[in-house]
Amino acid sequence: MSEDITYPLEDETCKKLAVWLCDNALKNTSYYVQECRTMLLDYTQNGMNDTLLQDIRNATGQPELTKIAATELLDGEIKKGLGRLALWERQPRDTNARFFRMKYNQVNWEA
Secondary structure, eight states: OSOOOOOOOHHHHHHHHHHHHHHTTTTSOOOOHHHHHHHHHHHHHHHHOOOHHHHHHHHTTTTTHHHHHHHHHHHHHHHHHHHHHHHHOOOSOOOSHHHHHHHHHHHHOOO
């Protein structure tokens, strides 16, 4: 997916991205899917904040990572996730798409 990301993202998109990010890009961090969704909603509405910047620095092991570099990194992961989600929309029988839907449906979004 080569087009730019349009922010803010809708809540449903953030939910789907949260599942994908926690299973892929953020699997080495302590985010729960619901926390990741909240973080994405905040990020896509307000941009990079100090807490998120510090979390990204910790997760990547790069304590000197700049806000600009962290934003580029997170935007890149969001772009990858949106591309994957779009692919699975087009190919719902794909094995990975099926696993994604199973994981998504297991999340208690009210928790």
